[in-house]
Amino acid sequence: MAQGASWASVTKLGLHTKPRMPPCDFLPERYQSLAYDRALEIHRQHLSPMVTAYFQKPLMLHQGHMEWLFDSEGNRYLDFFSGIVTVSVGHCHPKVNTVAKKQLGRLWHTSSVFFHPAVHKYAEELLALLPEPLKVIFLVNSGSEANDLAMLMARAHSKNTDIISFRGAYHGCSPYTLGLTNIGTFKMELPSGMGCQSTMCPDVFRGPWGGSHCRDSPVQTIRKCSCAPDCCQAKDQYIEQFKDTLNTSVAKSIAGFFAEPIQGVNGVVQYPKGFLKEAFELVRERGGVCVADEVQTGFGRLGSHFWGFQTHEVLPDIVTMAKGIGNGFPMAAVVTTQEIARSLARCMLHFNTFGGNPMACAIGSAVLEVIKEEKAQDNSQEVGTYMLLKFAKLRDEFDTVGDVRGKGLMIGIEMVQDKVNRQPLPCDEVNQIHEDCKDMGLLLGRGGTFSQTFRIAPPMCVTKPEADFAVEVFRSALIQHMEKRAK
Numbered sequence: 001m002a003q004g005a006s007w008a009s010v011t012k013l014g015l016h017t018k019p020r021m022p023p024c025d026f027l028p029e030r031y032q033s034l035a036y037d038r039a040l041e042i043h044r045q046h047l048s049p050m051v052t053a054y055f056q057k058p059l060m061l062h063q064g065h066m067e068w069l070f071d072s073e074g075n076r077y078l079d080f081f082s083g084i085v086t087v088s089v090g091h092c093h094p095k096v097n098t099v100a101k102k103q104l105g106r107l108w109h110t111s112s113v114f115f116h117p118a119v120h121k122y123a124e125e126l127l128a129l130l131p132e133p134l135k136v137i138f139l140v141n142s143g144s145e146a147n148d149l150a151m152l153m154a155r156a157h158s159k160n161t162d163i164i165s166f167r168g169a170y171h172g173c174s175p176y177t178l179g180l181t182n183i184g185t186f187k188m189e190l191p192s193g194m195g196c197q198s199t200m201c202p203d204v205f206r207g208p209w210g211g212s213h214c215r216d217s218p219v220q221t222i223r224k225c226s227c228a229p230d231c232c233q234a235k236d237q238y239i240e241q242f243k244d245t246l247n248t249s250v251a252k253s254i255a256g257f258f259a260e261p262i263q264g265v266n267g268v269v270q271y272p273k274g275f276l277k278e279a280f281e282l283v284r285e286r287g288g289v290c291v292a293d294e295v296q297t298g299f300g301r302l303g304s305h306f307w308g309f310q311t312h313e314v315l316p317d318i319v320t321m322a323k324g325i326g327n328g329f330p331m332a333a334v335v336t337t338q339e340i341a342r343s344l345a346r347c348m349l350h351f352n353t354f355g356g357n358p359m360a361c362a363i364g365s366a367v368l369e370v371i372k373e374e375k376a377q378d379n380s381q382e383v384g385t386y387m388l389l390k391f392a393k394l395r396d397e398f399d400t401v402g403d404v405r406g407k408g409l410m411i412g413i414e415m416v417q418d419k420v421n422r423q424p425l426p427c428d429e430v431n432q433i434h435e436d437c438k439d440m441g442l443l444l445g446r447g448g449t450f451s452q453t454f455r456i457a458p459p460m461c462v463t464k465p466e467a468d469f470a471v472e473v474f475r476s477a478l479i480q481h482m483e484k485r486a487k
Contacts, residue, residue, distance in 0.1 A: 017476070018440055018476065019440060019469055019472035019473050019476055020469070021076065021078070021441050021469060022078075022463075022465045022466050022469050024065070024068050024076060026065040026066075026068065028062065028063040028065070028070040028074070029062075029063060030074075031062045031072040031073070031074070033062075033072070036060050036072060039060060054434070054438075054443075054446070055434070055435060055438055056435065059071050059077075059438075059443075060072040060073075063092075064079070064087075064091025064092050065090075065091055065092055066090035066091055066092075066093065066459065066461050067079055067090060067091070067458055067459045067461055067462050067463075067466060068091070069091065069443065075441075076441060077438070077441050077442065077443045078441055078442050078443065078458075078466055078469060078470060079091070079443050079458060079459065080442060080443055080444050080445070080456050080457070080458045080462075080470055081443055081444060081445035081455065081456075081457060081458075082324075082457050082458060082459050083328055084323070084445065085264060085296040085301070085323055085324070085410070085445075085455075085457040086323040086324060086327075086328050087324070087327055087328050087459045088299050088300075088301070088323075088324030088325075088327050088367060088371070088376070088459065088460055089327050089367055089370040089371060089374070089376055089459060089460060089461060090327075090459045090460075090461040091328075091459065093327065093366075093370060093461075095366055095369065095370050096327055096363060096366045096367060096370060098366075099362050099363060099365070099366040100329070100359065100362065100363050100366070102362075103118065103358055103359050103362040103363075104359065106358075107358050108357070108358065108359055109354070109357050109358065109359070110357065110358060111353055111354075111357075112351065112352070112355070112356060116358050116361070118358045118361040118362045118365070119139070119356045119358070119361045121361070121365060122356075122361035122362075122364045122365050123137050123139075125365055125368050126333065126335070126364070126368065127335065129306055129307075129368075130307070130319065130335055131315060133337040133338065133339075134315075134316070134319060134335050134336065134337060135335075135337070135338065136335065136336055136337065136338055136340075136341040137333055137334070137335050138333065138334040138335075138336075138341075138350065138352075138355070139331070139332075139333050139352070139355040139356030139360070139361070140332045140333065140334065140352050140355040141330045141331065141332055141352070141354050141355055141360075142172075142322055142330060142332050143171075143172055143293075143295040143320065143321075143322035143323060143332055144171075144172030144173055144174040144177050145172075145174070145332055145352070145355075146295070146320040146321065146322055146332040146333060146334050147171045147172045147174075147176075147177045147180065147258070147291075147293060147295075147320050148172065148174055148176045148177055149320075149334050149350070150258070150291050150318045150320050150334050150336075151163060151176055151177070151180070151255075151256075151258075152344065152348075152350075153289075153318055153334070153336060153340055153341075153343070153344050154255040154256035154288070154289045154291065154317075154318065155195075155255045155256075156340075156343045156344045156346070156347040156348075157289060157339070157340045157343035157344070158253070158254070158255045158256065158287050158288055158289060160251065160253045160254050160255040160287060160288065161194075161195040161251070161254075161255055162195050162196075162197060162250035162251050162254045162255055163179070163180065163195060163196050163197070163254070163255050163256050163257070163258065163288075164196075164197050164198070164199050164245060164246075164249075164250060164254065164256075164257045164258070164283070164288075165180040165181075165182060165196065165197075165198060165199070165257070165258040165259070166182065166198065166199060166200075166201040166202075166259060166260075166263065167182045167198045167199065167200060167201045168182060168183060168201040168203070168263055168266035168269060168449065169181060169182050169183075169198075169201070169258065169259075169260060169263060169266070170183055170186070170260070170263070170264060170265035170266065171258055171260075171293055173186055175192050175193070176192075176193060177193065178192045178193045179192060179193015179194065179195065179196030180193065180196050180258050181193075182198045183265060183266060183449060184449065195255070197245065197249045197250050199241065199242055199245040199249075200238065200241040200242070200245075201263070201266070201269060201271075202234070202235070202238035202241075202271045202272055202275050203269050203271075204221055204223075204234055204270070204271070204272055205221045205223070205269075205402070205403040205405065205414065205422070206269075206414075206422060207234075207238070208237070209233070209234035209237040209238065210223060210225065210234040210272065211223040211224050211225020211226075211227065211234065212224055212225055213225055213227045213232065214227065214232050214234050214235070214272040214273065215270040215271070215272065215273065215405065216270065216273055216311055216312075216407060217270055217388070217405050217406060217407055218385050218388050218389060218392075218407075219388055219389065219391075219392040219395075219404050219405055219406075221403055221405075222395070222403075222419065232272045232273055232274060232275075234272045235271075235272035235273065235274050235275045235278070238271075238272060238275055239275065239278050239279065239282075242279050242282065243282065246282060246286060250286075252286065253286055253287040253288075254283065254286045254287060254288040255288055255289070256283065256288040256289040256290065256291055256317075256318075257279065257280070257283040257288055257289075257290050257291065258291045258293055259276060259279070259290075259291070259292065259293065260292075260293045260294075260295075260296065260297065260308070261276075261292060261293075261294065261297045261302070261307075261308025261309055261311060261312060262296075262297050262302070262308060262406070262407065262410060264295075264296035264297070264410075264447065264455070265447050266447060266448060266449065266453075267412045267414060267447035267448035267452070267453030267455065268405055268406045268410055268411060268412025268447065268453065268455060269405075269412070270405055270406070270407070271312075275312075276309075276312040276314050277312060277313055277314050280314050280316075289317035289318060289340065290314070290316045290317050290318075291316060291317065291318040291319070291320065292307070292308065292309040292314075292316035292318070292319045292320070293320050294307055294308055294309065294319055294320060294321045295320060295321060295322045295323050295332075296323060296324075296410065296457070297410065298319075298321045298324065298325070299321070299324040299325065299367075299371060300371055300376050300377030300380055300408075300460065301324065301380055301408055301409050301410055301457065301460065302380065302407045302408040302409075302410060303377060303378075303380040303381030303382075303384050303385065303407060303408030303409070304381055304407065304408065306377060307319070311407065317336065317337060317340060318334060318335070318336045318340065319334070319335045319336070320332070320333070320334050321333050321334075321335070324367075325364055325367065326360060326363050326364055326367060327363065327367045329359070329360055329363045329364075330354075330360065331360040331363070331364055332355075371460070374461065376460035376461065377460070379460055379461065379462070380408040380409040380460050381408055383409065383462055383463065383464055383467055384406070384407070384408040384409040384410070384411065385408075386464055386467060387409075387411065387456075387464075387467035387470065387471065388404065388406055388407075388411055390467065390468070390471045391404045391411065391413060391456075391471060391474070392404045394413075394471070394474065394475055394478065395413075397475075398478050398482070399418055399419060400415055400416060400417070400418070400425055400429075400478070400481070400482075401413060401414075401415065401416075401478070402414045402415065402416030402419055402422055403416075406456070409456075409457055409458055409460055409462065410456075410457050411455075411456040411457070412447065412453050412454070412455055412456070413453065413454040413456065413474075414448065414452060414453040415429075415430050415433070415452050415453065415454070416452070424448070424449075424450040424452035425452055427450065427451055427452070429481060429485075430446075430451065430452055430454075432481060432484070433454075433477045433478065433480075433481050434446065434454070436476075436477035436480050436481070437473050437474060437477045440473045440476060440477070441469075441473065442469070442470055442473040442474070444456060444474075445457065454474075456470070458470075
């Protein structure tokens with residue numbers, strides 16, 4: 001649809017009708033802590049100089065309840081980013097809170113030199129959710145630590161060095177994992193991440209190949225393709241690029257391959273169906289192990305399956321997980337096979353002081369219980385699909401919405417200058433849409449090489465009325481953006 005036609009269609013419905021926020025029966029406490037200006041002063045003088053906070057005037061958050069956040073001024077927001085895809089079952093979920101408080105009053109910390117029932121109970125519960133032979137767990141504190149350890153495992157087991165990851169991948173920001181992370185803003189001039197090689201990301205929207213039948217999503221790209229239902233030509237083209245990396249950029253024998261089932265930081269990028277399955281086979285032919293980074297995709301967020309790798313019909317050798325595992329409590333894990341675990345043990349004594357502490361494991365168990373009891377995975381499937389299809393209608397209505405994609409409650413909306421050239425919408429314009437959504441009570445994430453993609457990943461307790469509100473807010477922000485463009 002041409003931009004002018006889009007504008008004509010939306011003006012009939014009124015430009016500035018502010019969507020009505022769904023009700024919430026939770027009343028936050030009155031804020032009585034640091035004044036905003038004092039916090040801002042401390043931040044400027046003493047905290048990291050990296051610019052990471054969203055919005056021209058960053059929000060000072062005070063309290064959370066399920067899918068809602070409250071700032072220091074008492075404003076309420078619908079959280080559609082979950083602390084960067086981390087709050088899985090809801091802010092301060094009552095059951096998780098109760099378990100955390102009980103454990104806090106009993107024992108905060110031991111270490112793995114002692115046994116504690118919370119650790120062993122959690123290990124058994126988590127491993128029951130993973131297929132054979134993925135039955136050995138290493139508990140750590142963050143996704144970066146988990147991927148660090150997985151890199152070490154891959155090299156210890158294969159006795160090789162080279163590891164491949166996609167361009168656009170994010171696997172952490174530690175010195176080791178920086179080599180796997182292939183987004184320019186995270187790279188640095190000093191040497192880091194030795195032995196890591198990037199390969200083309202099989203992105204069916206922005207990449208050279210892909211079209212209307214390629215990805216595992218209720219919404220496909222508007223690019224046409226001539227693929228048969230069970231034969232993706234784009235997948236074949238991207239596999240040729242992967243083979244080229246294997247033939248030119250790494251040694252004949254490699255340590256492994258890391259892949260997010262859906263790329264998170266790069267803007268919810270999905271691969272052609274069947275790609276990972278074939279790539280895993282090629283990696284194993286070279287002696288490498290295959291690692292699924294489930295830090296953002298795991299624990300039912302994708303709806304159809306509990307783990308993202310299951311949507312690709314693959315079985316990894318190592319699975320890393322973090323974020324939603326503890327609903328915001330610092331916790332992460334690496335799960336692998338007995339054989340790979342023994343290979344690491346022969347090389348070193350792996351130890352992590354805080355990994356698997358009683359607090360983390362008690363909370364982790366509570367999170368798994370809530371996911372099961374409240375059917376959070378089913379809700380991700382139902383509400384996520386419902387919302388994804390609604391957002392897809394905005395792509396048909398607005399020329400600047402280039403692509404809508406995702407699965408379950410992991411959705412990306414990529415903003416473009418126009419749909420033909422797919423060039424990213426300028427950052428200042430995306431920033432303004434972001435600000436306008438916030439002003440109407442909706443908090444969204446950002447992603448993509450040029451920060452051009454809105455990332456939508458609410459807590460898995462979100463409802464359809466809240467999804468309706470989010471779509472209405474986003475549509476209203478797009479209308480305001482088009483009005484400014486027209487001027």
